[in-house]
Amino acid sequence: AQSVSQHNHHVILSEAASLELGCNYSYGGTVNLFWYVQYPGQHLQLLLKYFSGDPLVKGIKGFEAEFIKSKFSFNLRKPSVQWSDTAEYFCAVMIYNQGGKLIFGQGTELSVKP
Amino acid sequence: SAVISQKPSRDICQRGTSLTIQCQVDSQVTMMFWYRQQPGQSLTLIATANQGSEATYESGFVIDKFPISRPNLTFSTLTVSNMSPEDSSIYLCSVSTGLSTGTEAFFGQGTRLTVV
Numbered sequence: 001a002q003s004v005s006q007h008n009h010h011v012i013l014s015e016a017a018s019l020e021l022g023c024n025y026s027y028g029g030t031v032n033l034f035w036y037v038q039y040p041g042q043h044l045q046l047l048l049k050y051f052s053g054d055p056l057v058k059g060i061k062g063f064e065a066e067f068i069k070s071k072f073s074f075n076l077r078k079p080s081v082q083w084s085d086t087a088e089y090f091c092a093v094m095i096y097n098q099g100g101k102l103i104f105g106q107g108t109e110l111s112v113k114p
Numbered sequence: 115s116a117v118i119s120q121k122p123s124r125d126i127c128q129r130g131t132s133l134t135i136q137c138q139v140d141s142q143v144t145m146m147f148w149y150r151q152q153p154g155q156s157l158t159l160i161a162t163a164n165q166g167s168e169a170t171y172e173s174g175f176v177i178d179k180f181p182i183s184r185p186n187l188t189f190s191t192l193t194v195s196n197m198s199p200e201d202s203s204i205y206l207c208s209v210s211t212g213l214s215t216g217t218e219a220f221f222g223q224g225t226r227l228t229v230v
Contacts, residue, residue: 043223099144100147100209104158106156
């Protein structure tokens with residue numbers, strides 16, 4: 001069965017530190033890739049998405065992600081985090097021709113210390 | 115894009131009762147989905163709501179527990195039946211805009227259910 005794996009369950013950083021959250025998926029065909037963020041007590045929001053083309057995609061709030069097809073990875077990065085980035089981050093994969101359903105990773109909780 | 119309205123936004127229910135959650139989309143969409151997010155967990159797909167036919171359930175979810183209706187291309191309901199405290203979760207409705215690459219998913223605000 002297809003699956004999505006996020007490497008870190010909980011990451012703690014100080015403000016201005018750089019962030020990289022790992023995401024790997026297990027499927028050899030065409031996929032759409034997403035990162036979602038969930039701030040405490042709030043609903044899910046889309047950070048960025050990859051459909052095709054340039055494997056480096058930029059999203060909101062200074063986030064970016066790189067799709068490396070050979071590694072089945074879609075890692076999320078931010079050069080300098082802020083306290084307001086404290087949230088849960090979810091990687092998700094949509095498999096082409098499976099109707100648009102998403103497979104989510106386990107989530108990574110990011111805590112940024114001021 | 116699609117704007118999704120979910121009702122209720124939250125509820126506290128007695129064990130043994132049932133709750134029906136409504137999902138209304140502002141445009142006709144092909145695919146609608148229901149997800150569950152248990153406390154401290156990720157999102158898990160419950161089922162795909164098919165217009166005019168029975169929903170397609172994922173492993174571990176059954177129609178008797180989570181009956182779903184989809185009478186048209188803009189509306190769906192999910193019922194959580196015979197609830198127990200383990201059903202306390204956020205339930206989310208989602209739609210996708212197509213079937214090909216470039217398909218994006220949109221989410222409702224979710225229904226936060228607490229079973230006591």
